[in-house]
Amino acid sequence: MDVNDFCKAYGVERRNTDSMKWDALEERFGEKDLTPLWVADMEFKTVPEAIKAIKNRAEHGAFGYSKVPDSYYEAFFNWQKRHGMIIKQEELRFATGVVGSLYAMMHAYTQPAEAVLVCTPVYYPFFFAINGSGRKLIECELTNTDGIYSLDLNRFEQKIVENKIKLFILCSPHNPVGRVWSEKELLDMLEICRKYGVVVVSDEIHQDYIRSGSNFISSSIVADGKYKDILVTLTSGSKTFNLAGLIHSHVIIYDEKLRERYDNFIETIGEPPVNIMGILATEAAYRHGEFWLEGAKALVQQNYNFMKAEFAAKAPNAIISPMEGTYLMWMDLRSFIGTAPTVDFIQKKCRLAVNVGEKFYCLGKGGEGFVRINLGTLPKYVEFAAGRIIENL
Numbered sequence: 186m187d188v189n190d191f192c193k194a195y196g197v198e199r200r201n202t203d204s205m206k207w208d209a210l211e212e213r214f215g216e217k218d219l220t221p222l223w224v225a226d227m228e229f230k231t232v233p234e235a236i237k238a239i240k241n242r243a244e245h246g247a248f249g250y251s252k253v254p255d256s257y258y259e260a261f262f263n264w265q266k267r268h269g270m271i272i273k274q275e276e277l278r279f280a281t282g283v284v285g286s287l288y289a290m291m292h293a294y295t296q297p298a299e300a301v302l303v304c305t306p307v308y309y310p311f312f313f314a315i316n317g318s319g320r321k322l323i324e325c326e327l328t329n330t331d332g333i334y335s336l337d338l339n340r341f342e343q344k345i346v347e348n349k350i351k352l353f354i355l356c357s358p359h360n361p362v363g364r365v366w367s368e369k370e371l372l373d374m375l376e377i378c379r380k381y382g383v384v385v386v387s388d389e390i391h392q393d394y395i396r397s398g399s400n401f402i403s404s405s406i407v408a409d410g411k412y413k414d415i416l417v418t419l420t421s422g423s424k425t426f427n428l429a430g431l432i433h434s435h436v437i438i439y440d441e442k443l444r445e446r447y448d449n450f451i452e453t454i455g456e457p458p459v460n461i462m463g464i465l466a467t468e469a470a471y472r473h474g475e476f477w478l479e480g481a482k483a484l485v486q487q488n489y490n491f492m493k494a495e496f497a498a499k500a501p502n503a504i505i506s507p508m509e510g511t512y513l514m515w516m517d518l519r520s521f522i523g524t525a526p527t528v529d530f531i532q533k534k535c536r537l538a539v540n541v542g543e544k545f546y547c548l549g550k551g552g553e554g555f556v557r558i559n560l561g562t563l564p565k566y567v568e569f570a571a572g573r574i575i576e577n578l
Contacts, residue, residue: 191480219538234473235466251461291318306545358510365509399509413439433463488560512561519554
């Protein structure tokens, strides 16, 4: 689908709809008069068949407790086959979201005060789950070479050994730097984790937003599934189809012993019932949403290409990391604003509400001068943001 046609068909105004992104600006940023490109959702209606599924159930009018139909498993498993993943029904659990599942991971696979490893800069709710569960957060900073990020395996292994790491949270594709890890990179990480008995939780929520030329490899299929016995995979249709508010996600646990540990923890807090609207909409999106997704990906690619070209022409010292995956662009503005608090520039001067780099490090240090910009939006907002940043540099 042409990008203009996609925007015309699905673009929607979200102000005054109790949108977190648009209507909670004062609560989250202390000011209302900002243009938001922060939280990872979109200004687009979801897949039409998903909307129809919700409408049909709404017209039925009864919203009692519901079960997951067999047809849902079929739709989800078929979708995951595009990533080479073969999932059995007994391996799948449901949750209210990937972030909530991270808290469950802490309790299922670690004890209080044990160490959990993340690779920074990384999606900041990882920090909340670790610290909020009384675990010890250990950061292994990725190596940044002119905006291209990689993992120093020696540093990674050293962090695991020195801190007796029990759990590693892998972000794949990596949010915010946009890396899509190669199979070799994943193999190296997983092999080190196996060597030291570390359980790996792979957050693969952005698996469907992969830029042309990159190839997403699920951790579960590395070396023909060799590491499934130390692995838990977290996914959701929420990012793929803009369904985050329907509160529905997946926990995939391949190993029987790991499943038992997870199930034993869930018994202590009570398994949450499924959200029937989330089930119905997600199933419909998996069955009918490929055309919609291709339009959304084309839009993200166009927005990214615009940002790259605009800054190359007018502010070439700004470094935009290659966005191999996700729809979140990572930009280094340190050559212009130094290491002063990023919010002073991006919010106070540019009047933009974005996630500043400091948020993606546990203590903030190291993220000064970086911003994450959500490109899953209408081109007019991306063009406005580029103009505001460039004119204030």
